[in-house]
Amino acid sequence: MKELVVISGKGGTGKTSIVASFAKLAENAIFADCDVDAADLHLVLEPTVKQTSDFSGGKQASIVASKCIGCGKCKDLCKFDAINLDGPANDLVGKTYTVDRVSCEGCKVCVEFCPVDAIEFKDSINGQWFISDTRFGTMVHARLGIAEENSGKLVSLIRKEAKKIAEQQNKDLVIVDGSPGIGCPVIASITGADLVLVITEPTLSGKHDLSRVADLAAGFNMSVLVAINKYDLNPDMANEIQEYANQRNIKVVGKIRYDKAFTKAQIARTSVVEYTSGAVAEDIKALWRNVTCALS
Ligand code: SF4
Ligand code: SF4
Numbered sequence: 001m002k003e004l005v006v007i008s009g010k011g012g013t014g015k016t017s018i019v020a021s022f023a024k025l026a027e028n029a030i031f032a033d034c035d036v037d038a039a040d041l042h043l044v045l046e047p048t049v050k051q052t053s054d055f056s057g058g059k060q061a062s063i064v065a066s067k068c069i070g071c072g073k074c075k076d077l078c079k080f081d082a083i084n085l086d087g088p089a090n091d092l093v094g095k096t097y098t099v100d101r102v103s104c105e106g107c108k109v110c111v112e113f114c115p116v117d118a119i120e121f122k123d124s125i126n127g128q129w130f131i132s133d134t135r136f137g138t139m140v141h142a143r144l145g146i147a148e149e150n151s152g153k154l155v156s157l158i159r160k161e162a163k164k165i166a167e168q169q170n171k172d173l174v175i176v177d178g179s180p181g182i183g184c185p186v187i188a189s190i191t192g193a194d195l196v197l198v199i200t201e202p203t204l205s206g207k208h209d210l211s212r213v214a215d216l217a218a219g220f221n222m223s224v225l226v227a228i229n230k231y232d233l234n235p236d237m238a239n240e241i242q243e244y245a246n247q248r249n250i251k252v253v254g255k256i257r258y259d260k261a262f263t264k265a266q267i268a269r270t271s272v273v274e275y276t277s278g279a280v281a282e283d284i285k286a287l288w289r290n291v292t293c294a295l296s
Contacts, residue, residue, distance in 0.1 A: 009209020032162035047132030067118035074110035152184035227254035254287030
């Protein structure tokens with residue numbers, strides 16, 4: 001079983017539309033949406049959720065109001081300014097302390113030093129992840145709570161679960177819609193994958209993003225391919241990107257023309273290759289052939 005991760009330097013490059021088309025074109029694959037901060041593959045694949053699980057990115061403190069004696073020691077010790085005097089009264093004091101979930105970094109200092117053991121330290125629920133059925137096969141995806149972090153940990157979890165299911169179902173490919181950027185989530189998206197496909201655009205920032213992603217992938221010794229989306233909007237820059245990729249020994253395996261079908265397909269909640277059989281669909285199919293060739 002192989003794992004293909006599709007990434008881009010930033011959002012809006014058409015990455016998810018291309019992944020959705022791959023989902024249609026793949027014959028024996030399952031899908032993982034690791035773009036957990038802006039998950040939108042589900043908009044096209046329209047999953048029916050079969051299993052929901054909580055995701056915990058770590059532990060956090062919480063003060064049991066009935067036990068707090070209001071000494072303020074926890075507030076004095078918290079380096080993250082996560083403790084406030086805004087809790088309810090109890091039999092001992094008119095106001096108790098509370099922990100702000102968004103600010104608490106789970107360092108446990110307050111827990112250790114509370115003189116009356118009034119602070120609990122439990123798994124914090126940061127989001128949920130799902131196993132779903134789609135018209136193309138199983139999909140693993142997630143929803144991270146608002147202002148929650150630890151998305152790198154969630155990305156690793158989704159990939160691990162997707163691979164487990166692929167093995168159970170005898171699938172030969174996991175297609176991962178990876179996180180954009182070069183931060184922790186994208187590192188969690190690509191480490192250990194068989195192949196990384198970078199989707200870029202013919203703009204200066206697209207070239208810059210490609211160089212950053214290429215550096216990152218090179219650092220992890222990964223096989224990287226690149227596809228240029230909307231290449232005909234700026235053929236000179238597309239050529240520049242092609243030359244840059246050649247210098248870095250990165251193969252350009254696809255060039256996809258600009259076509260409003262990308263947006264129209266998205267609105268119609270379908271993939272581009274389902275929406276149209278026009279030239280742009282042929283571009284995506286040619287890209288898919290080259291990618292599957294590189295995977296075999
Ligand atoms: S250290 Fe314990 S008792 Fe003191 S304010 Fe904090 S929670 Fe309350
Ligand atoms: S666990 Fe650490 S960060 Fe969280 S409230 Fe306690 S002292 Fe502050």
